[in-house]
Amino acid sequence: MKHHSIICRLGASDKTPVKPSRVDSEITEISFIESESRLEFGLGQAMDQLGALGLVPSETSIDLCILAALLTAADTRISRGDTQDKWTREIDLHVPVSDPALWTAQTPLLIKTLNFLTGDRWGVYFRKRIASQKTLKRAAHKLRTAHPTSICLLSGGLDSFIGAVDLLASKEVPLFVSHYWDGTTSKHQTYCIDKLTKNYTGKRVDCIRARVGFPNHTVEGSDSENTLRARSFLFFSLATLAADAAGVTKIHVPENGLISLNVSLDPLRLGSLSTRTTHPFYMARFNELLQGLGIAASLENRYRHMTKGQMIAQSVDKAFIEKNAKNTMSCSAPNKYRFSKDKSLRKPQHCGHCVPCLIRRAALLSGLGKDDTSYAIANLKARPLNTNKAEGDHVRSFQYALAKLDRNPKRAQFDIHRPGPLIDHPNDLKAYEKVYVDGLREVGALLAGVKAKPL
DSSP: OOEEEEEEEOSTTOOOOOOOSSTTOEEEEEESBOSTTOBTTTHHHHHHHHHHTTOOOOHHHHHHHHHHHHHHHHHHHSOGGGSTTSSOOEEEEEEEESOHHHHHTTHHHHHHHHHHHHSSEEEEEEEEOOGGGSOOOOOOSSOOOOOOSEEEEOOSSHHHHHHHHHHHTTTOOEEEEEEESSHHHHHHHHHHHHHHHHHOTTSOOEEEEEEOOOOTTSSTTOOOOOOOTTHHHHHHHHHHHHHHHHTOOEEEOOOOHHHHHOOOSSTTOOGGGSOOTTOHHHHHHHHHHHHHHTOOOEEEOTTTTSOHHHHHHTOTTHHHHHHHGGGSOOOSOTTTTTTOSSGGGOSSOBOSSSHHHHHHHHHHHHHHSOOOOOBSSOOTTSSOEETTSHHHHHHHHHHHHHHHHHHOGGGHHHHTTSSSOOTTOGGGHHHHHHHHHHHHHHHHHHHTTOOEEOO
16 A cells, blocks of 8 residues: 655745655655745635735634645545555645644644544644744735624535525625635636625625645646545635634534435445535534634534525525526536537536435425426436436435335434444434434435436
8 A cells, every 4th residue: 555745845945854654655745835935726815815805814724724735635636546445545744834832732633533534544744834934924915804703615506505695694794715626616606606796785795715726646656536535624724714814713614414414325335425524523523623723713514404405495585595596516526427428418517416416406396396407417207317327326325225214214313323423412413313314305305206227
């Protein structure tokens, strides 16, 4: 099994010796500063946008974002295919920080958090920044113009759009935070911000948007990796940067409870198909990390006990959601048909048959009674879906999970613990069980009459 060491450098003058934990480790150095002490890979972009609002983050929250970006480089540019089990990678991260003692004290928690999040084996090592980069934050050159009461993640998906609508329709003044790499994601985020700005003219709508990512072959000899298990650590860290700069304590993470728990639907839906990006255990550990770092902010998912359909039905501005839902993006891979023989399918769009698409379709029918989203497979009942191909695989998985639940309804109280511990929420177990069952039933209503079998 290959072992990788990813080393962050803060410019050409950062020549601090770094000793890998293993002599056979494959070393990759990534310089995060090219000129004028401005952070690269989207972090400088985020800080510039905060500065334009008169907001300046602390060195600690900047350190967190550098760690998150280095993690993203490792997660997206080291292939799982090179490992013995085709999944578990062994990766060390070496990060220069403003206060190594503070960060080293958090190492056991960080390793526990990252191992749970990605299913890999991580090592995290901290060293002091070089003297010339002792300070990475920049003084605000503009008067403060933004005074948010909270931070809210805005991904361009339907859940985050609902979360944004509910906050803007309340007394909250949220500052939205987005990150993207591809043009499709950026397009839908831009759409959401534009519509929110035009609809809520009485509210100031600010959004920090950062394009964070790394070129292919950043890690020499390794292919890119598309499972993206660590993506929410970056998202949460950028939100923390904004919260720290704005002096607010609440970070909203709008995600329906079924996806948040993400119970594997069948024995085959493991690994890349069972993400933990907003799992309650993971979010609790991230909050614990922030507390240990002395950052006065915490994540909160106010929809953790609601299905996606319930989020739609109970939104404070249902008519606005109905009008704009079709232009949000839920699909796990909207470009999957780019090589299709059918040229009409090659554009980025919802596939209509992956897990997020199925949950979305079910939710819109449940919450609105209709769905005008364009899907590559427009009608799931038009023909039998082939379970030997992607078009029927996830449909079959839902049908399998629903059949098991029908045979033994009491199993739900145990199933909710399978993706990870719920020890931080002992009083919420019944609510988690209910949202799991309600979420499956919501999808079950969509799949009534849908046939999926090997063809």
